[in-house]
Amino acid sequence: MLRETAPAETRPGRRLTPRARLGIAAVLAVAVVAGFLLADTHGYASFVVPLRVRRLVALVLVGWAIAMSTVLFQTVTGNRILTPALMGFDALYVLLQTVVVFVFSASLLTGTDTRVQFLVETLLMVGFALTLFRRLFASGRYELHVLILVGMVFATLFRSIAGLLQRLIDPSEFQILQNLMFASFTTVDEDLVWLTAAVVAVVSVLVIRRLRVYDVLALGAGPATNLGVDHRRETTRVLTLVAVLVSVSTALVGPVTFFGLLVAHLAYHLAGTHRHAVVLPLAGLSAVICLVGGQFVLERLLEVTTTLSVVIELIGGLTFIALLIHRARRNLA
Amino acid sequence: MTATAETSARTRGHGVRAEGVTKRYGRSLVVDDVHLDLPLGGVTALIGPNGAGKSTLLSIVGRLLGADAGRVSVAGLDVATTRGDELAKRLAVLRQDNHLDIRLTVRDLVTFGRYPHSKGRPTAEDLEHVERALAYLDLTELADRFLDQLSGGQRQRAFVAMVLCQDTDVILLDEPLNNLDLRHAVAMMGRLRDAARELGRTVVVVVHDLNVASCYADTIVAMRDGKVAACGTPAEIMRPDLLEEIYGLPVRVHELDGQLIATYYG
Numbered sequence: 389m390l391r392e393t394a395p396a397e398t399r400p401g402r403r404l405t406p407r408a409r410l411g412i413a414a415v416l417a418v419a420v421v422a423g424f425l426l427a428d429t430h431g432y433a434s435f436v437v438p439l440r441v442r443r444l445v446a447l448v449l450v451g452w453a454i455a456m457s458t459v460l461f462q463t464v465t466g467n468r469i470l471t472p473a474l475m476g477f478d479a480l481y482v483l484l485q486t487v488v489v490f491v492f493s494a495s496l497l498t499g500t501d502t503r504v505q506f507l508v509e510t511l512l513m514v515g516f517a518l519t520l521f522r523r524l525f526a527s528g529r530y531e532l533h534v535l536i537l538v539g540m541v542f543a544t545l546f547r548s549i550a551g552l553l554q555r556l557i558d559p560s561e562f563q564i565l566q567n568l569m570f571a572s573f574t575t576v577d578e579d580l581v582w583l584t585a586a587v588v589a590v591v592s593v594l595v596i597r598r599l600r601v602y603d604v605l606a607l608g609a610g611p612a613t614n615l616g617v618d619h620r621r622e623t624t625r626v627l628t629l630v631a632v633l634v635s636v637s638t639a640l641v642g643p644v645t646f647f648g649l650l651v652a653h654l655a656y657h658l659a660g661t662h663r664h665a666v667v668l669p670l671a672g673l674s675a676v677i678c679l680v681g682g683q684f685v686l687e688r689l690l691e692v693t694t695t696l697s698v699v700i701e702l703i704g705g706l707t708f709i710a711l712l713i714h715r716a717r718r719n720l721a
Numbered sequence: 722m723t724a725t726a727e728t729s730a731r732t733r734g735h736g737v738r739a740e741g742v743t744k745r746y747g748r749s750l751v752v753d754d755v756h757l758d759l760p761l762g763g764v765t766a767l768i769g770p771n772g773a774g775k776s777t778l779l780s781i782v783g784r785l786l787g788a789d790a791g792r793v794s795v796a797g798l799d800v801a802t803t804r805g806d807e808l809a810k811r812l813a814v815l816r817q818d819n820h821l822d823i824r825l826t827v828r829d830l831v832t833f834g835r836y837p838h839s840k841g842r843p844t845a846e847d848l849e850h851v852e853r854a855l856a857y858l859d860l861t862e863l864a865d866r867f868l869d870q871l872s873g874g875q876r877q878r879a880f881v882a883m884v885l886c887q888d889t890d891v892i893l894l895d896e897p898l899n900n901l902d903l904r905h906a907v908a909m910m911g912r913l914r915d916a917a918r919e920l921g922r923t924v925v926v927v928v929h930d931l932n933v934a935s936c937y938a939d940t941i942v943a944m945r946d947g948k949v950a951a952c953g954t955p956a957e958i959m960r961p962d963l964l965e966e967i968y969g970l971p972v973r974v975h976e977l978d979g980q981l982i983a984t985y986y987g
Contacts (some may be wrong), residue, residue, distance in 0.1 A: 468822050600841025608821050609902065610785050610816050614884070615836045616809025662823050 406666040408659055412674040419587055420681035421448075427688050446581050450637045451645075451651070451675030455511035455593065457633035458648030459655065459671050463606045463664070467523055468656065470535055471648045476543035477517060477634040484512045485552040485639075486695050489561055502579045510587075510635040517631035523685060525623050537661045554623065584636045591629050595668065597702045598622075602664040644697060646704025649676040653707060728863065735797065736761040736891055736923030737782055742959035744777055746796040751777045753947035754791070759940060760920040761796070761890065764914055766934035768958075769838025769944035770864050770968055775927045776817065776934070778944070783893045796890040796923075808836035817856050817895045821868060825880045828864040831855055834886030854886035857912055859905070873900035885916070891923045892916070898928060910937040931972075931983045935959050943967050953983055 404412075424444055429436045458471045473479070488509060524538065554562055564692045595602075601622060604612050638646065655671035682696045740865040741756040743750070748824040752774045754761045761766050762923050763930070769776045780786040782793050784800040796811040813834075835847040850865055855861050858878045868876055877900050884892060892913075898906045911937040928934050934941050934955065943951040945967050951958055958964075959981040972985045 440932055466822060480825075600836075603841060604833065607821065608819075610814075611819070611833070613785055613805065614783065614809065614814050615833060615887075616806035617836075618805050655825075662825055662829065718802075 404660070405662045406659055406663070408672055409660060410666055410673070412672055413658070414676070417673045417676045417680075420684060424680050424684045424687075426602055427684065441480075442581050444680065445585060446640050447679045448676050448700070449581070449582060449584055450640050451679040452592075452672045453584075453588055453633040453637040454644060454648045455651045455655070455671035455675040456592070456651040456668060457546045457630045457637070459664070459668055460595070460602065460626050461630050462652060463602050464623045465535070466606070467535075467610050469551050469649075469652070471646075471652070471710070471717065472630050472634050472710075473519065473643065473645045473648055474543070475504040475535070477548055477631065478638050478645070479546035479550070479636040480520075481509065481513050481544040481635055482515060482518065484509050486550040486553045488512075490557050504641050506580055506583065506635070508553060509639070510632060513635045514628055515632045517634075521530075521627055521696040522624055525627065532678035533721060547710055584640060586634055588668055589634060591632055594629065599664045599668070602626075603662065605660065607663075620715060641697075645677070646708055647678075648704075650707050653711070722987060727801050729735070735763075735794065735923060736763070737761065738794045739900050740792045741781060741783055742778065742788045744774075744781060744789050752781065752788070754887040755947075755949055755950070757942065757949060759923060759925065761923050762917055763923060763939040764917045764937055765923070765925045765940040765942060766930075766938035767925060767927045767942050768931060768934050768946060768967075769950070773944040774947040775944050778928055779814070779893050779895050783812065783816075784795070784808065785814060785816065792953060795855065796858065806837060809887070810887075811875050812891045813884040814893040815880055815884045815890040815895060815897065819876075824825070825868050827860055827868065827871070827882075828855065830868060831860075831864075834883040834888075837887060850861075850886050850888060857885065857986045858882040859908065871976060874905060876887050876906065877901060878909070886914075889922075892925070894926045896925070896927050898933065906933070913937070929965065931959075931964070931985075932980075935983065936982045953973050961981060 390541075404468075421444060425437050427438050454473075457477075458473075461472045461475075462468050462470065477691065488505065509569045520542070524535070558582070601617055604615050605619065605622055606619045607615075651671050651674045654674040655667050658674070659670050660668045661667070678700065679696070682699060686692055687697055735758060737757060737759040738815070742752055742755045742757075742831045744752040746778045757778075767857055769775050777786065782795065782800070784793075784805075787801070795808070798808060798811060800808060800812070805834075817859050825947060828851065831851050834854065835843050835850060847858075855864050860875070860878055860882055862877060863871065863879075868879060871879065877897065881894065881897050884894065885918060894913075897909060897913075910933060913924045913926065917924050917939070926938075935958075936955075938955060941951075941953065941955055942949055943958055943963070945980065949964055950967050959974050960978060961972050961974050964974070964983060968985075970985055972983050975982050975984065
């Protein structure tokens with residue numbers, strides 16, 4: 389799906405305005421959404437469609453959250469290889485979920501609303517993410533390979549601690565956690581859909597109000613400061629928003645490592661401009677097209693139940709390797 | 722200095738004033754209790770050997786780096802306490818090694834220089850400024866090229882154009898002549914001198930070429946080991962004994978066509 393649409397859009401797209409490109413992406417997104425909702429209803433549309441809506445909304449939310457968090461993260465860190473997932477944000481969220489189950493025991497949790505649990509975990513996530521990552525990024529000066537290493541160490545550390553705690557807890561409680569460990573787009577946590585939709589909407593509004601500031605931030609700490617943007621404060625703000633967005637996507641489907649990288653780079657290539665007013669929505673729409681379209685193709689056309697995450701992570705992982713090789717070559721040249 | 726420029730300097734304060742500025746990296750003192758007072762208007766050249774603290778001082782004055790002690794005011798505004806967006810209308814600073822991971826055209830980059838005034842929504846007047854800055858640095862033909870398609874010198878000029886486009890009272894440039902060929906280096910210094918003389922700008926540049934400092938600057942500030950070793954007009958600074966002390970190298974100074982030219986090649 390993705391592979392077919394992307395080049396077709398770029399080639400005649402040389403002369404398309406960024407707005408037109410956004411329009412094409414929007415039309416495609418609407419088409420896959422319609423396909424996802426309306427295909428194979430076998431005349432029971434009034435029954436089937438409402439059932440699919442919640443899952444659709446969840447997929448759209450996840451795609452939008454991952455795309456937005458990745459692009460914003462890459463803007464403030466001034467690189468296009470690292471993503472929140474690669475820096476261990478997702479792993480941190482899973483760890484926090486595990487700790488919450490471990491400390492408060494599942495029996496207590498089954499009584500509480502998953503929505504309350506989500507809010508608590510998101511708050512914790514923002515606190516921890518800021519403590520751990522702010523010092524790293526607020527200086528605006530760092531070596532990329534050091535950050536990659538830090539990310540690997542953080543992610544492994546978080547996963548190991550989570551793994552240890554999961555072995556220590558009661559097997560029945562472990563059941564609750566098990567769904568959290570692997571990304572699955574087929575079993576989304578539907579209780580959370582409307583709450584997370586509200587959260588993502590609020591974050592999106594905050595982002596839209598600062599699109600032009602993000603354009604300046606992408607120039608790096610020095611030039612941004614020169615132009616009157618408070619780099620440290622904006623970085624903290626963005627890291628906060630990223631932490632919230634990662635909480636949303638991880639709570640809904642679980643950790644997804646390479647998807648953000650994939651859609652962010654699709655957007656960079658297709659946008660034809662550096663402006664976040666185009667890049668961000670384009671990344672979000674690409675994510676929706678990939679997720680909803682991918683799910684649609686897998687379920688309805690190929691009729692396989694392989695999880696979409698496997699396919700997406702494969703393509704995303706290949707993109708990551710390609711980017712690293714490209715960069716290494718450029719540095720050698 | 723004309724009468725009007727003099728009064729405006731008095732009413733608007735100093736161009737750049739540093740009092741007791743100190744910066745340490747770990748144990749080493751990079752900038753050591755620097756006092757500096759540059760009037761509004763004019764070109765000042767910061768010279769000195771590698772590691773003398775020139776770039777660090779420039780970054781501190783340009784509020785890209787916090788000082789450990791001391792105060793800096795630019796165009797009468799304290800750089801540590803004035804709001805960043807207010808300061809950006811009065812003070813522009815460009816460091817060395819400007820690398821971008823994003824793909825921008827030259828015009829996109831220069832347009833960013835108007836951000837402090839337009840907040841990302843450039844008006845017709847802003848775009849005029851952009852075109853003027855492009856023409857000023859001989860970039861009009863390259864305006865739609867992407868930065869990664871340019872040579873180092875062309876890219877350097879694009880960044881300087883962005884900073885000039887900011888239209889500030891004070892302009893700080895760290896080695897703006899990096900990568901520039903002879904013609905563009907001479908043109909750039911000429912432009913900066915024009916900006917100082919005709920528009921009353923205060924321009925501070927870090928330069929390595931003594932003769933550029935001698936021929937284009939109104940004031941030369943010589944630094945060594947984090948301290949200001951000497952400060953004065955080119956005639957006061959371009960003295961063999963002083964330069965030898967600063968650079969630790971025998972330097973001869975000749976008067977050629979009314980200019981003081983230093984030679985120092987074996």
